[in-house]
Amino acid sequence: MNDVDRRTLIGRGAAVAGAAVAATAVAPALLAAPAAAAPAARTPRAAGATIGPDDARYPLLTTGNNQRFVARPDYIKMITSAADAEAALEQAFKDRKRISVRSGGHCFADFAAHADTEVLLDFSPMTAVGYDERMRAFTVEPGARLLNVYETLYKGWGVAVPGGICYSVGAGGHVSGGGYGLLSRAHGLVSDHLYAVEVVVIDAQGKARTLVATREQDDPHRELWWAHTGGGGGNFGLITRFFFRSPGARGTEPADQLIKPPSTVLVSALDLPWEELNETRFTRLLKNWGAWHEEHSAPASPYRHLSSLFNVSAKAHGSLGMFTQVDAGVENAEGLLDAFLAAVLAGTGLKPRALARPNGELPAMPGLHTPRRMPWLQATRLVGTDNPTITNPTSRGAHKSGYMRKNFTDHQVAALYKHMTRADFHNPDTMLVLFSFGGQVNALAPDATANAQRSSAFKMCFQTFWSEQKDDDFYLGWARGLYEDFFARTGGVPVLDERTDGCYINYPDRDVADPERNTSGVPWQKLYYKDNYPRLQQVKKRYDPTDFFRHSLSVELPRR
Incomplete structure (x- = not known):
């Protein structure tokens, strides 16, 4: 179990499909890095299904790994892309529907499945793992299960992230909550290797937009990246992609961008x-x-x-x-x-x-x-x-x-x-x-x-x-x-x-x-x-000004 990360914050999902993304290479970057290149565009995907109470899949999708918690949403929206997430988020905001978010693995508490949920946004269809040459980073979508992440990264490039033991933990909550495992004493937390995160956020007028926040010092959205290195999922927006590159990585070879696990x-x-x-x-x-x-x-x-x-x-x-x-x-x-x-x-x-x-x-x-x-x-x-x-x-x-x-x-x-x-x-x-x-x-x-x-x-x-x-x-x-x-x-x-x-x-x-x-x-x-909470609140204020993303232990807006 290691991690919600060992645990993801979220319910059930599908197996991972590896998908390498090609683009142009970028120059080595880290300690004195230039601004990050834009991530490579993905092939458009069809919008995910909308599942209501009369659908045979509804009972399965209203609860997660802990059967103490069951939601009764008006509908469940399966999310397949950032564009799909933007549309679903704007619709829920327009309809004044209370949302919850699930990425695909385990959840110990009621973050995804709770009584107030009116729309459940389920990211378990988003399972791709690949490499983005422009970002010089490995990509993992939030619905990917940990074992499939390990299999794809290691078989494809001989690299790994120091994640949890349990195979069915989903990446979405595991990474954003910190994430750790048997390699962490040697290599740190999973989030210590997070280079960037793609997040769909929504403003006070109900307009959604997709941002890519990196750890580069001059990135205007760096605080949004920082909040996803242990600040927990379901707090600031909808995570649609993680980008991993280890601190200190050099060159442009994919195999040099992440840690190598023991042979x-x-x-x-x-x-x-x-x-x-x-x-x-x-x-x-x-x-x-x-x-x-x-x-x-x-x-x-x-x-x-x-x-x-x-x-x-x-x-x-x-x-x-x-x-x-x-x-x-x-x-x-x-x-x-x-x-x-x-x-x-x-x-x-x-x-x-x-x-x-x-x-x-x-x-x-x-x-x-x-x-x-x-x-x-x-x-x-x-x-x-x-x-x-x-x-x-x-x-x-x-x-x-x-x-x-x-x-x-x-x-x-x-x-x-x-x-x-x-x-x-x-x-x-x-x-x-x-x-x-x-x-x-x-x-x-x-x-x-x-x-x-x-x-x-x-x-x-x-x-x-x-x-x-x-x-x-x-x-x-x-x-x-x-x-x-x-x-x-x-x-x-x-x-x-x-x-x-x-x-x-x-x-x-x-x-x-x-x-x-x-x-x-x-x-x-x-x-x-600890002392990081006020800083997380400021990120919340900037990227979720209406407190649209909330659950029983969510980061709260600052009082002033």
Whole structure:
């Protein structure tokens, strides 16, 4: 899962089709770059379908990956191009219809599917991935799923973006919310490689226009680019295309414009049985994992090429699961992996087993109890394409996040143990997912992009999945109880202090905006965006002056 980015902000979509776009080359540009060339024109596409309540497709398209949230729009408009988006946006504005936006993957909250939706704009038909020679950048449309992005970029040019694990996450929300994955400790966030974004915006008179905003210092729309490097989707306009070029890229060869993933990786997948755990061993295990990440979170750490995903699953599941990947091409890759595993298991007395069945974010990987080398894309497919818990399109879910700057406290581990071992809790599809963070993610200043969390050691996602609406109160109560107990010292949320660093917008949680649940006195905007929020508001004021794009945690217009 990594990210709504791991997550996109949005519902369901189609598979990706690769499409290279040819134009004239541009000269090398980056630190002292000239103004960006205009992107190459695309072949006109037919307008997308309009789907009303009587259409057989309507029930499918009114909800997303989290079945807690269902919309009842007057119609759903499938978007196929920027021109199609402009026309749909102007019509909704003219009709005074409340819109929501979906790009095609996952959404934890009600951003796309909510009760006030009158027109749902669905970008899942826009799945192309290619290369624009004029922009000297790779193009990704918002409905593209992550695995298809990886396949097209790597097979076509040998490049990648450091995106999330889960194959079915859509690019639209994943990128605009920051986006990260197993390559992020070595290469930063996905949004750190965003060169430009094509966005359809609408003015106060209801006139839509398509803008291309780049990171070039002299671009008059640079702030609009900046807002899409972690400011979240559904806030400023309709994203119709991303352009990726890594900072520092030189020359005109496409293969030199983005990062190159490892040719091969060394991977390990372990099952840690609950039957061998008591509270003492559990505490030692969690603190070992947290201490290692706190020690090795610096940008230049020799361990920046190693990332771990640790599913601390509820006792009802029967075991915990841990997946670790290290670039097999770096010096002493085997030694780095061995040292990491030894540090995590030290003093626990645990005897890891093969990961023979799915565990939370991880599919079954029974052949990796002993570390194994494999091609990077093969490992990406292995860990990301067979996960019935995360990709189940019929489930309901609760999700909460937190960035950790330092190791767990005694109270936090005790709270986690208490709630994960509750005698009345029998749901195996429940977990705290711990993600390696830091490394090159921490190389940028907090205001270099809209994603302000640049000093964390690891990231957390508290989540549980269930199937029946009648069980909502029980599972939401459990998730809230754990989260608020875990952060009891700071008012039930991860405040901005020496230990924690707020929340991740691609794991949106409406509870942090509820003063009955968040008693810290720190507003939700600060938790997600820190000191970048006022700047995001100014972007909102300029490009969405009527607050036409809004959802339950959207960027608000400044009060003056």
